[in-house]
């Protein structure tokens with residue numbers, strides 16, 4: 001309700017947490033996507049934005065994440081892709097990013113074990129990646145339609161936190177999700193203090209439309225299902241065994 005402040009300094013309001021948890025469980029089950037606005041409040045969001053800008057100004061963001069062949073061909077001659085840094089949140093001057101990840105960790109863990117978890121109950125989410133701090137440097141940088149986890153690498157939920165103040169339509173950089181088997185498309189503007197969750201697998205092909213303005217900031221964490229991750233690592237180990245079989249004379 002109006003009287004529940006979103007966050008006390010340092011701690012998190014029980015009511016706020018429970019409300020967000022309900023939205024995540026309900027929307028992921030119903031739409032495979034969950035958007036939460038005014039997630040942490042403007043003050044905390046500002047601290048996180050300042051930490052991201054500091055990373056950028058210190059050259060911590062590296063251009064060019066791995067992209068598949070045809071994308072590189074398509075992108076040749078164009079400015080493409082985001083600049084990224086992998087952050088644990090424990091680095092110096094990254095404590096607010098760390099707090100963000102901690103809150104999202106507890107929300108995802110609680111949602112996974114929620115009594116109405118539904119499809120979420122099929123997972124046992126025990127791991128996650130580090131936080132990928134990303135900046136699309138404007139000048140029409142984009143990300144072609146793709147699936148985050150097309151081949152069962154263990155990632156089950158993509159969590160993206162956006163940090164773009166005063167974002168407007170002609171700034172571009174909208175995230176378009178094409179939920180599998182549905183005819184409606186979700187167009188998600190990368191608004192300041194907006195939190196987004198969606199299934200990482202083939203249920204959610206998505207693309208980032210060309211970003212016009214200078215910098216489009218986002219922080220992404222991928223949550224892993226233990227079983228799928230272990231099976232993936234086993235496949236990887238087996239593959240390495242068979243391909244790098246020691247040759248005996």
Ligand SMILES: COc1ccc2cc(-c3cnc(C(=O)NCC(=O)O)c(O)c3)ccc2c1
Nearest residue numbers: 065066082084134143148160175206208218
């Ligand atoms: C092997 O090393 C790497 C390192 C980083 C990688 C990052 C991505 C990636 C995937 N999705 C998105 C996205 O969908 N963003 C949506 C949005 O910003 O609104 C994005 O920005 C980046 C994919 C593969 C990678 C491989």
Ligand SMILES: [Mn+2]
Nearest residue numbers: 146147148206
């Ligand atoms: Mn993606």
